Amino acid sequence: MIVEVDTASPVPAYEQIRAHLATMIETGVLASGTRLPPVRQLAADLGLAVNTAARAYQELERAGLVTSRVRHGTVVAPRKPIGQPEIRRRLAGAADSFAAIAGRLGVTPDEALDAVREALRR
Incomplete structure (x- = not known):
């Protein structure tokens, strides 16, 4: 998975991650059931604080795009039909x-x- 963060951008890093992953999910690049990297791994890969990556995942979960379970990780939620x-x-x-x-x-x-x-x- 390729996620990039522009640290010079006025857009917060967590929002950049959230928007990028949301787009990948909504366009089908990331299919239902696809496992996302653990928060700590994503943060380390991007050189960010763990809380930054965690907030992105929390926002995605609130939007119903992913589901997270302790010890099972974060996966792309089943797609709901849209009108x-x-x-x-x-x-x-x-x-x-x-x-x-x-x-x-x-x-x-x-x-x-x-x-x-x-x-x-x-």
């Missing part, structure tokens, strides 16, 4: 993020749409 309103909300959020990045990069709308079309083809 069209939630799908539209998530797509809008992803589109907003993408548009902001494209704007910062200075690309034209056509270049941005070409990038999306290419990503969807892959």
